[in-house]
Amino acid sequence: MITEQEIFEKTKAILVKEFEVDEDSITIDADLFEDLGFDSLDAIDLVVTLDKELDVELKTEEMGEIRTIKDVCDFVNSKTAK
Secondary structure: OOOHHHHHHHHHHHHHHHHOOOHHHOOOOOEOOOOOOOOHHHHHHHHHHHHHHHOOOOOHHHOOOOOEHHHHHHHHHHHHOO
16 A cells, blocks of 8 residues: 555656646645646646556546645545555
C-alpha cells in the first residue's frame, strides 16, 4: 500500500513536471486553483495522470470538492486503501 507521503511526493513531482508548477509553491495545504493557478481541466488532467502513475482507478466524477493538495492525497489514498 502506498503511504500518504508517497502520494504527496508523486503528486508534487507530477505538478512540477507535467504542469510546470514551481516546486516551492507546492505544500500540502496549497489550493490547486488559487495558489497553483489550476482550472477544472487541469484538475482532471492531474487525476488522469495520477491514475496512470499510481495504477489506481480514479474517476474524475468522484473528485467532488477537491481544492487542495491534501484533498488530492486523501482522494488517492481512499482509492488505494480499497
